Amino acid sequence: MSLDVNISEPEEFSCQELHTSIEQAALIKGIKDFKYHVDTLSGKGDNYIANLFRVTIKDTEDETNSVNVIVKTLINTARQETFNELHKREVSVYKKVLPMFKRIQEVITNDDKVIFPDCLLSSTEDEQEILILEDMQDKGFVMSDKVAKFESLTFNEVESILKELAKFHALSLICEIKEPEEFKKLQKKFKDLMFDNRFLNKSNLRKYFVDSYEMSLKVIEDMELKKLLEQIGTRLIDLLRLFTSPKKFNVLCHGDCWVNNVLFKKTESGDQLCFLDFQALRNASPATDVLHFLFLCTNSNFRSQHLENLLDAYYESFQAFSNLFNVDASLIYPQEDFYRDIRESLPFGFLIAFIELRIVTCTAEDIDFMRGSSFSMNTLVSPSGNELFKIRIKDVVRESSNNGALKKLIDEINRFSYY
Incomplete structure (x- = not known):
């Protein structure tokens, strides 16, 4: 050698x-x-x-x-x-x-x-x-540069990702039917890690999540609304853990689904996709992955216009892919159940946006600073002067107030207090 x-x-x-x-x-x-x-x-x-x-x-x-x-x-x-x-x-x-x-x-x-x-x-x-x-680049797969350029994804791009995510989720359903014993072992092995107390204490990520939430909170000018959000912030980790815990129907979720964890390949028949970065994979409701992606990679106006069509596209892909294996997804996870899970998990979309838009809206200068510094998740640059960050945070608060997500979070906090 x-x-x-x-x-x-x-x-x-x-x-x-x-x-x-x-x-x-x-x-x-x-x-x-x-x-x-x-x-x-x-x-x-x-x-x-x-x-x-x-x-x-x-x-x-x-x-x-x-x-x-x-x-x-x-x-x-x-x-x-x-x-x-x-x-x-x-x-x-x-x-x-x-x-x-x-x-x-x-x-x-x-x-x-x-x-x-x-x-x-x-x-x-x-x-x-x-x-x-x-290296998937050798097969023609590349990362989208739209986040780096602060460009919005098109409807077709969002739809393509959700349809591929549906296929990824359907694989859990298919494995559970075809190899039930082995799949049950995997489900037990992949309990949520990101919001687990032991991991949070060991990694200091608890402080990162709380600091991120408080950074977003500073953008809010309406004092009455700010008090409501402050109350939610007091139980931030408990709420995140609540929504990522297993529900009635669960799959192995990606856990960190956003555009930078997807590679794209242009073909004559459309885009092929490849998911990357599985550090946060967990057994949870598929709604958590769908909302994680939508609330980080689209804005409120986009969601208000296209959410129903996108959810339909996701479920149709979930069902069609399952059919390839002679599995009728509608009997196990009916479309109305999927819609119910999305509605009940909308507060999770808000929470993810409030703690992660800090990263999504960072400028290139912020990234260069972070790479050149002694790394700590708690020394990430504040994007508080970033207009895009302010717009996205205010939009998601307005949306979550209108769709009842904030009220649901307060109800959950009151339920924590009751017990």
Whole structure:
């Protein structure tokens, strides 16, 4: 073996464990003598949880024999302690969940399948946390640049994502019917992590969520409304945990579904999609994924115009994909039940917007500052001077006041107090 390492590779990529991992990935691809080049991947909203690199591995004898891989690592000590559990969860998804999903889909055509990256190598050992995935860019998949440019998604783009999300959710239903014992084990394994008390205390993310909520609260000028929102903020984590806990019908949800965790490939028949980043995967109501995406990636005006049509498109895709496996989704999860779950979970959409629009509306300068600083989720730049942030927050508060979501949150708080 010979190593011709790119001398300009990022400092955080220089530890021997990572070089060894690249060697193993090369051998898996049948390349014994190789050199490799490392590029840091960065984009708006990326790299908060992991260091992300694109690595090109080339055969030293025949450079046309090459492979590109994506490497995710946790090698900074502060990040390691905070996000180790999230890394373990994503590795578990690639080892346990996605293989089952791929196996179940062997009976349908490639054009109908939900697409996932292949995992070449993974490790959850302390200080050697790594995940090496195939580079989906080689298959024509790219990330949308609309968030970075503060551009709105079109109706067709939103619809495409929701229809693919419906197929992803339907895979849980299909697995539960085809392999019930194995799937039940997965459901137990993937209880919500993000709002679990033990994880929040260990990772300090509790403070991040609370600080994010308070940052959004500062935008509100109506004092009466502000008092109402302050009351909701006192039980923020309890409320988030309430809506992400299992309900009557549950699937393995992505848990962090927004446009930056989706890759797109243009084809003659339309966009193909590929979901990424499964650190927050959880067993929960599919409504939580749908609302998470809609409240982060569309604005209130868009939702008021298109929500019903989009929900119809989601359910039609859910049902049609299930039919490919001779599963009648309408008998197990009727459309009216889906609509009920959406209505009852609308407060979750508000809560997610209030704590995550802080990230979605960050400017490029904010991102550059964060990358150059000593990383801490609690030192993220405040977008309080960002007009888009102010508009989106005020809009979601107005919407949630009109649709009864805020009242429902207060009712839940009163119920907490009663018990």
